[in-house]
Amino acid sequence: MxxxxxxxxxxxxxxxxxxxxxxxxxxxxxxxxTDHKVIxxxxxxxxxxxxxxxxxxxxxxxxxxxxxxKPIPLIGPWLGQSRAPMGIMLPExxxxxxxxxxxxxxxxxxxxxxxxxxxxxxxxxQIGAPDMAFPKINMMSYWVYYIGGVIMLASFFPTTGAAQSxxxxxxxxxxxxxxxxxxxxxxxxxxxITSSLLGSINFITTIVQxxxxxxxxxRLPFFxxxxxxxxxxxxxxxxxxxxxxxxxxxxxxxGTSFFLPSGLVISGKPLAVAGQGNPLLWxxxxxFLAHPEVYVLILPAMGIxxxxxxxxxxxxxxxxxxxxxxVVFLGFMSFIVWAHHMFMTGMGTTMSAFFQTTTMIISIPSxxxxxxxxxxxxxxxxxxxxxxxFALAFLPMFGIGGLTGLPLGLAPSDIHLHDTxxxxxxxxxxxxxxxIFALFAGIYHWFPKATGRKMNxxxxxxxxxxxxxxxxxxxxxxxxxxxxGMNRRMYDGxxxxxxNQGVLHWNVVQGYAAWGLGLFQIFFIINFFMSLxxxxxxxxxxxxxxxxxxxxxxxxxxxxxxTEPIVYRAPYEYSVPGAAKDFSPQFEPEKA
Amino acid sequence: xxxxxxxxERPDSGxxxxxxxxxxxxxxxxxxxxxxFSTYIILRTGATEWPHGELSVPLGALNxxxxxxxxxxxxxAWAMLKLHNWGRHRxxxxxxxxxxxxxxxxxxxxxxxxxxxxxxxxxxxxxxIYFTLTGLHxxxxxxxxxxxxxxxxxxxxxxxxxxxxxxxxxxxTGLYWHFVDLVWIFLFPVLYLL
Ligand code: HEM
Ligand SMILES: [Cu+2]
Numbered sequence: 001m002x003x004x005x006x007x008x009x010x011x012x013x014x015x016x017x018x019x020x021x022x023x024x025x026x027x028x029x030x031x032x033x034t035d036h037k038v039i040x041x042x043x044x045x046x047x048x049x050x051x052x053x054x055x056x057x058x059x060x061x062x063x064x065x066x067x068x069x070k071p072i073p074l075i076g077p078w079l080g081q082s083r084a085p086m087g088i089m090l091p092e093x094x095x096x097x098x099x100x101x102x103x104x105x106x107x108x109x110x111x112x113x114x115x116x117x118x119x120x121x122x123x124x125x126q127i128g129a130p131d132m133a134f135p136k137i138n139m140m141s142y143w144v145y146y147i148g149g150v151i152m153l154a155s156f157f158p159t160t161g162a163a164q165s166x167x168x169x170x171x172x173x174x175x176x177x178x179x180x181x182x183x184x185x186x187x188x189x190x191x192x193i194t195s196s197l198l199g200s201i202n203f204i205t206t207i208v209q210x211x212x213x214x215x216x217x218x219r220l221p222f223f224x225x226x227x228x229x230x231x232x233x234x235x236x237x238x239x240x241x242x243x244x245x246x247x248x249x250x251x252x253x254x255g256t257s258f259f260l261p262s263g264l265v266i267s268g269k270p271l272a273v274a275g276q277g278n279p280l281l282w283x284x285x286x287x288f289l290a291h292p293e294v295y296v297l298i299l300p301a302m303g304i305x306x307x308x309x310x311x312x313x314x315x316x317x318x319x320x321x322x323x324x325x326x327v328v329f330l331g332f333m334s335f336i337v338w339a340h341h342m343f344m345t346g347m348g349t350t351m352s353a354f355f356q357t358t359t360m361i362i363s364i365p366s367x368x369x370x371x372x373x374x375x376x377x378x379x380x381x382x383x384x385x386x387x388x389x390f391a392l393a394f395l396p397m398f399g400i401g402g403l404t405g406l407p408l409g410l411a412p413s414d415i416h417l418h419d420t421x422x423x424x425x426x427x428x429x430x431x432x433x434x435x436i437f438a439l440f441a442g443i444y445h446w447f448p449k450a451t452g453r454k455m456n457x458x459x460x461x462x463x464x465x466x467x468x469x470x471x472x473x474x475x476x477x478x479x480x481x482x483x484x485g486m487n488r489r490m491y492d493g494x495x496x497x498x499x500n501q502g503v504l505h506w507n508v509v510q511g512y513a514a515w516g517l518g519l520f521q522i523f524f525i526i527n528f529f530m531s532l533x534x535x536x537x538x539x540x541x542x543x544x545x546x547x548x549x550x551x552x553x554x555x556x557x558x559x560x561x562x563t564e565p566i567v568y569r570a571p572y573e574y575s576v577p578g579a580a581k582d583f584s585p586q587f588e589p590e591k592a
Numbered sequence: 593x594x595x596x597x598x599x600x601e602r603p604d605s606g607x608x609x610x611x612x613x614x615x616x617x618x619x620x621x622x623x624x625x626x627x628x629f630s631t632y633i634i635l636r637t638g639a640t641e642w643p644h645g646e647l648s649v650p651l652g653a654l655n656x657x658x659x660x661x662x663x664x665x666x667x668x669a670w671a672m673l674k675l676h677n678w679g680r681h682r683x684x685x686x687x688x689x690x691x692x693x694x695x696x697x698x699x700x701x702x703x704x705x706x707x708x709x710x711x712x713x714x715x716x717x718x719x720x721i722y723f724t725l726t727g728l729h730x731x732x733x734x735x736x737x738x739x740x741x742x743x744x745x746x747x748x749x750x751x752x753x754x755x756x757x758x759x760x761x762x763x764x765t766g767l768y769w770h771f772v773d774l775v776w777i778f779l780f781p782v783l784y785l786l
Binding site (some may be wrong): 135246 | 609623
């Protein structure tokens with residue numbers, strides 16, 4: 001192994017006595033660990049499993065959409081009378097699948113993987129910290145998340161099933177649906193929110209307090225900036241949803257009517273509640289979180305992609321400062337756009353005008369970020385590694401997702417597109433071939449740091465090309481269907497409506513594409529496990545990268561660095577004229 | 593392993609980790625109660641009628657006095673540590689704990705009085721807000737008492753090993769306690785007087 005590049009006089013005292021004295025038992029080392037890397041991996045694996053589960057729910061939905069009323073093959077008979085008698089899906093069960101697919105993908109899959117997983121594992125390494133600022137709170141936030149996940153899963157077991165009012169849980173529908181699913185959902189959400197709050201406090205404190213010597217804010221890798229802004233969004237946007245969750249829970253279990261208006265009549269019977277509630281209030285509180293939440297889903301992805309692009313173009317990122325200012329501005333703006341989800345509620349033209357304007361303004365920093373990343377590719381001799389392929393694909397996919405969002409942000413066009421498959425297509429381009437691709441890129445990129453082995457390139461490329469083709473075949477037709485007026489959340493895929501007949505056949509195409517997408521993930525799963533054991537063993541810095549995580553051993557021990565890391569330069573000094581190598585790491589002094 | 597700046601301040605931020613952590617936590621709490629107060633405003637402005645005089649102002653006022661006093665004793669508990677007066681510190685912390693306890697006992701009487709008359713949270717929007725907001729605030733009081741009990745009991749050992757760290761913990765608990773107090777200072781006029 002290479003010699004440490006910092007002078008031996010600054011040898012870390014901690015690092016030594018750790019190895020000598022701290023003999024942790026198996027449970028403390030792998031299960032109830034306070035080490036940010038172990039917690040990061042726990043988050044990542046749990047998140048990946050939930051993604052797989054959410055993907056499975058979606059496969060059931062896609063079957064029903066492609067072949068409404070036909071028995072589900074293989075698993076149909078196992079679903080039981082209350083979900084799919086004789087294997088044929090009930091509408092109530094479709095609604096549960098939809099609501100839980102959305103909830104699980106967003107709150108139990110992507111955020112835990114992107115923030116809990118990558119943030120926890122990579123961020124402290126990139127800032128040269130020995131761990132998070134509050135390691136015990138870090139452990140707690142994982143376990144609180146875990147409990148929230150178990151509660152969400154458990155909600156499928158009662159025969160009345162899981163929540164079925166969409167991931168948005170709009171009132172009054174969610175309150176008056178007389179099943180226990182929604183109560184499980186609310187309690188689960190309160191756990192997940194608490195976990196995110198604990199995590200975000202930890203992240204912000206760590207970034208402010210534990211940066212290595214010489215690592216000023218403007219020398220932070222962009223990934224760290226992305227996590228920093230994300231943490232503020234989680235910290236400040238989640239509490240209002242927690243409040244809303246508590247209020248809805250009161251409506252569910254204590255018989256209050258915060259969100260129930262007076263004079264509500266259900267199946268011909270007046271509802272016996274005090275009334276005077278305000279159903280739109282839920283929407284405001286929900287979207288006050290949920291718009292910032294979409295940036296929580298996308299910013300870490302942008303951070304990952306930036307790291308990988310700089311590394312594989314062997315060039316500094318184009319416009320680092322513009323990237324940083326944009327991401328901070330985006331963070332601020334994301335708090336004042338929420339009601340663009342509510343143009344159809346009749347909230348008035350003044351409100352609409354305000355939220356349309358802010359929505360158009362917030363698209364500017366996103367465009368700046370995307371442009372800066374595109375320009376970074378200009379004139380580079382690109383290394384087309386698997387992580388780079390995923391990162392490259394992120395750019396046009398996120399681009400499509402972003403651009404198709406603009407018509408939704410303008411009330412006149414949104415009136416036509418609202419609640420159609422166009423919306424489903426739009427946000428899935430952002431979160432699936434966008435964020436999920438970036439997360440795969442990150443796994444291929446940092447796998448060697450976490451395990452000391454590289455993943456297989458051939459399997460990686462099969463995984464990439466297969467996924468790219470299939471995922472576009474799933475989501476591109478949704479724009480066509482949506483423009484034709486096909487509604488979302490239809491358990492028969494819209495077959496009952498005359499105006500959908502011309503676009504129904506796309507449901508079958510999407511079905512095949514979705515099974516294909518599932519099959520290509522098998523390459524990833526095989527690759528993952530195979531590489532753990534037989535992957536090519538690597539040293540500290542296999543990608544010849546410049547940021548601090550590549551100074552630590554692969555995998556890093558408890559306490560991370562063998563010597564105290566000191567930062568001498570900006571994060572992406574690739575191909576510096578006159579330098580001996582084409583990369584000048586942050587941890588190497590000027591005349592190295 | 594030693595995490596830097598757990599006790600001493602980082603020069604460029606001027607903060608120890610815990611201090612920043614507690615401020616961030618309070619920022620999120622502001623958003624939580626902010627959302628709940630907004631709910632109150634929206635429901636109240638949208639209501640056709642709003643009940644008055646349903647709550648006992650003397651009891652509410654008494655509780656306000658109790659909490660403000662407990663904030664003062666909390667500051668004193670911290671100041672006594674700075675003066676290295678351990679005995680007085682214990683006394684003031686215990687007083688804070690006791691005042692919080694009396695607050696909860698009062699609250700219990702108020703609650704049971706309402707429930708005895710069949711006026712639970714489902715009775716009206718006003719009572720729904722009253723029970724939810726004061727209930728959540730009460731949980732915050734209980735949380736503070738748990739922390740104080742720890743610092744009075746097993747957590748007190750830290751004073752011998754690391755007095756600075758212990759003093760910090762009391763300071764952070766104090767910051768939290770002042771926040772809980774502040775929430776009540778909003779709740780009292782909003783629910784009892786207006
Ligand atoms: C990768 C493959 C994916 C496919 C094929 C897929 C497919 C679908 C389908 C068919 C619907 C239901 C449409 C309806 O009935 O209205 C849906 C809804 C949804 N999906 Fe996905 N999805 C995928 C990944 C994701 C990811 C990664 C996320 C989030 C990070 C996500 C979040 C959502 C949300 C929030 C909804 C709305 C649920 C609701 O109506 O309340 N999906 N998806
Ligand atoms: Cu939005």
